[in-house]
Amino acid sequence: MSTEPDKLESFVNRRYEHGFITDIDADSLPPGLDEGVVRAISARKNEPEFMLEWRLRAYRHWRQLEEPTWAHVHYPRIDYEAISYFSAPKSDKDRPKSLDEVDPKLLETYDKLGIPLHERARLAGVAVDAVFDSVSVATTFKEKLSEAGVIFCSFSDAVINHPDLVKKYLGSVVPQRDNFFASLNSAVFSDGSFVYIPKGVRCPMELSTYFRINAANTGQFERTLIIADEGSHVSYLEGCTAPMRDENQLHAAVVELVALKDAEIKYSTVQNWYPGDENGVGGIYNFVTKRGDCRGANSKISWTQVETGSAITWKYPSCILRGENSVGEFYSVAVANNYQQADTGTKMIHIGRNTRSTIVSKGISAGHAQNAYRGLVRIMPQAHGARNHTQCDSLLIGKACGAHTFPYIEVRNPSAKVEHEATTSKISADQLFYCRQRGISEEDAVNMIVNGFCKEVFKELPMEFAVEAQALLNVSLEGAVG
C-alpha cells in the first residue's frame, strides 16, 4: 500500500558506536595450532599438569572433527591455522593489585564503552571481573564476596587456587568432545570467569563480566564455569562490545552452569559485538556453547539474552533438567541487521520428573539479515509430568530480511505437556502511519513497536541491564527510517 518499507531499510544503518582499538602491546602467540601451542598456553598460565592433560585430550579429539555445517548461516571457511590462539595485555606478567595499577589506556577503553569500572561498579553494587583480551585485569568487590564465601575470580586463578572444584566440575556440563567449537575451546581456552556459591548462600550482589575482544586476528576462547551449591542463588551478567575492524574474528566460548539441589542461577547476556559494516564486511563470528545442568531437585536455571551484535551468531543456551521439579528458562531477543546472520535458540532436555521449561524467543530481522530460531525440547521416558511452553515470535523490518524457525520436539513420555506457539509479524507502513498521525516520529514509533515486541524478555533482565538493553536496541535500529 505504501513505500514505507523501503525507507525502513535505511533505518538500520547505524555506525558501530564502540569502534575503536586500544593500542596496548599484545603478547601474542604466532598463528597456527598444534600441541606445542596448547602446551605454550598452559605454560604461560602456569597451569598444573591436570589442566594441560585436559587441554591436550581436547585438542587431539578436535583434530579428528569436521566443522559443523547444519546451521542456517553462511561464511567463508575459517582457516584455523591463520588464527593466533593467545594474546594477553603486557600487564599479565605483573598483575595489578588495584585500579591504580591498571594501564590507563585500558581504563580509557572502559570509559569509551560507558563502563567506568571503579565508579559504576560501586554505584551499581556490581563486582566486575573484567576480561580484556583474555586476561582478567581488575576484580572488584572481592572482599565483600569472600565474606559471603563466594568465589568469583578469573578462570586462571581458579585453576591455581581452587583446583579441586575445577577438576570436579570442568567439562561436566559441556564435555571436551561435545562439539567442534567446544572441543577447540577446551584445548585453547585463554581465560574466563569462575564462580562458586557455597551452600545456602544468596550471592550479595549481581556478578558481572564485561568481555572485550581487542588484538587483531586473535580468537577469543573464554571459559566460564558457575557452580551454585545446594540452596544457593546467583545472578550473573555478561555484556560485551568490541572494536571495529575488517577481518573476521572467531569467538568460541564455553559457559557451563551447575545448579545443585534447590539452587538457582540466573544468567543474563547483552551481546553487542561488532556485527560487520553495512555490506557485511568484518564482524565477529560468535560460536558459543552455553549449557546449564539442573543437577539437583528443585533447582532452576534461567538464561536471558539480548543479542544485537556479531556477524554470525551460533548459540543455544540450554538446560539439562535432571533434578526432580527443576526448572529451565530461556528468554531471548535476537536482532539481526544488514548482513548479520543469527542461528540461535535453546535446548531443554527433560530428564527428571515434573520438570518444567519455558522458552520465549523474539527474533527481529532487518536489512538483509537472516534470523533463525532453532530449539529442541526433549522429554525423556522417565520425565513424568514434564511440561514445556515455547513461544517463538519473529518481527520483520523491510523486505530483504528473513526469519526462520526450526523447532524440534521429541516427546517420549505420554504424560508430558508440550506447547509451541509461533508468530511472524512485520512492522507495517500502516502501523507507522498510525503512530505518526498521533504525532510520534517514525523512529520513535519503530522503537516503541520493537520494545513492545521484546517486553516479555526485557522484564526478565536485572533493572540496570534492562535499561541498557533497551537503549542498545534503539541504537541498533537508529536511522532505519528516513
Add this chain to the structure above:
Amino acid sequence: MLQITDLKARIGDAEILHGLNLQVNAGEVHAIMGPNGSGKSTLAQVVAGHDAYEVTAGSVTYNGTDLLALEPEERAREGIFLGFQYPVEIPGVNNAYLLKAALNARRKHQGLDEIDAFEFLKLAREKMALLGMDPKFLNRGVNEGFSGGEKKRNEIFQMAMLEPTLAVLDETDSGLDIDALRAVAMGVNALRSPERAIILVTHYQRLLDYVEPDYVHVLSGGRIVRSGDKSLALELEEKGYDWLREAATA
C-alpha cells in the same frame, strides 16, 4: 481554518480527487457523504498526510500554513487528528504508552511540559468514563484483539485525550451498534467548540441524528457535487446518491 483548493490526488496511477474545494472554519462541523469509491477516505488520508497518496495539483492550507509541506507527525502536533476507518493493531505496545507519547509530542510542540503519569491516568480515566469504556483498555496492546466497535471507541477516546483543533473522522460510525454510536457521538459533541472544527466522513444519516452538522457535502467522482445544510443528509437518505451522480455528469 482549513482551505482546500482545486485538490487533485492519486494513488498509483489512479486519480481519485479531481479538483476538490472545501472550506472549513473554526467552530463548524462538516459532514462529507457520498457513495463508495467517491474519494471520501482519500480526502481524509491526504489531509493527514499518508504518503501513498500523491497530490498532483491544488493546495491545502491549515491556519494559513501549507499543510502539504508538513510531515504527518507535524500535522498531528499542529492539532490535526484522523480517526481511522480501520484502526491498526500494534501488538505489545500498550494503549496508554502510545497515547502518552502522542500527548507529550503535542505538548512539547506547544512548548508545554510533559504530562506526568498521575495526571495522565487521571485524565484518561475521566475521558474513558465519559465514553463508557473499561479502564482496562489502557493496559491492552493498541487495538490488539479489539472488536470493531472497541477500535472505533478507542479512536474517539484518543481524540478526546488529544483535543485536536481539526478532527477528521473517517467512517467512525460504520459497523457500530447503537450504544457505541451514541458513545462516539458523545465524544464528538464534547469536542465541539468555537475553536475547533470537525469533519465527519460518513455513509449514513444515522450519526447525524446525534451530531448535528453545520454543513453537509456530497462527494462524488472526486469532487464535491452538492453542499447544503443538514436537510441535505435527510434528502440523501431518502433518494440515495444516483440522482446526484446523474446531476454531476449531466
